[in-house]
Amino acid sequence: MTDDTQALATGLRQRDPDLLDRLIEQYQQRLYRYLLFLTGNPPLAEDLFQETWIRVLERGSQYNGKSKFESWLFAIARNLVIDASRRKKISSLEDLGDPDSNTPYDPPDERAASVLQMLVSRENEQSVQLSLLKIPAYYREVLLLRFSEELGLEEIAGVMATPVSTVKSRLYRGLAALKTAMTEGAA
Amino acid sequence: MNENLHERAHQLLAESIVEGLRPADEAWLREHLAACSGCAQEAAATQSVLRALRAVPVSVPRDLAARAQLRVRLRAQQSSPAATGSFWLWAVTAASWLLGVFSAPLVWRGFAWLGANFGVPKLALEFGFVLWWTVPPLLAAAIILHQKALTAEWSNKN
DSSP: OOHHHHHHHHHHHTTOHHHHHHHHHHHHHHHHHHHHHHHOOHHHHHHHHHHHHHHHHHTGGGOOSSSOHHHHHHHHHHHHHHHHHHHHTOGGGSOOSOOOTTSOOOOOOHHHHHHHHHHHHTTOHHHHHHHHHHSOHHHHHHHIIIIISOOOHHHHHHHHTSOHHHHHHHHHHHHHHHHHHHHHHHO | OOHHHHHHHHHHHHHHHHTOOOHHHHHHHHHHHHHOHHHHHHHHHHHHHHHHHHTOOOOOOTTHHHHHHHHHHHHHHHHHHHHHHHHHHHHHHHHHHHHHHHHHHHHHHHHHHHHHHHOOOHHHHHHHHHHHHHHHHHHHHHHHHHHHHHHHHHHHHO
């Protein structure tokens, strides 16, 4: 445990409001982006953003400082998204669980790659963003955690409470699904 | 070039992104990409997608952090002082009950003295004695309920 995470764990146990203010400032961009990409719904993402920090206040004593704070934070946010999707019956989020991890990974075909090249040559970031919203939430989530948040495989597994093998499988499938979505978007 | 080699290259490209490659595989892929323009383009395209993924722009609503900070502070005020307050409330109640038990004979003697000297009827004395014990806790309960109602109203407004 580093001194920083130790101090963080102590502050959270003491429900230090100044510490929480700083954390909210520091993680607002990352947490909101994660929630927005999971839900695809800005008002819901805003509600869940606030709920997440209330949970951090109430369950701060459960953070032991052994993992990265952001992994713990995203795990809380993820559970709230799952609760909200059950309450509000948001179909796109109904299954953040394990979709089909037993099927072997199929590499993308040549045709998909060529369209991908065409798209990227246009440097169309908006296309990536739109395509992300077309793929299932469980792929979107893992891609975001890995490539936007730059979490390690084990950290992602901690956030999602799944084995590392499932995380890898979803990353492979997610990348393939993203390419397919971009291909279809370009067609 | 053999189709299987391209397939392997694509598979290794995906592996390099997801979990990294062993040095031997990395060397093989580097060599293949140097010789195969199609796979090299695929690698460049994949890297560009990843760059785009990292750069996905999301603008946080301007007052979102401030709203969250306010809600967290309100919740902290509601729960933390209440917990402390309830401890003191129980402590004071316990002390009050002990004092009441030990002072009851004295209080009753005081009421009896009032009755004897001022001719107060026995029923009025008994009623006064009951009020002596019930009014303070009823007042305390009313104050607590009022405070809770004010807190709830305040948090609803915010």
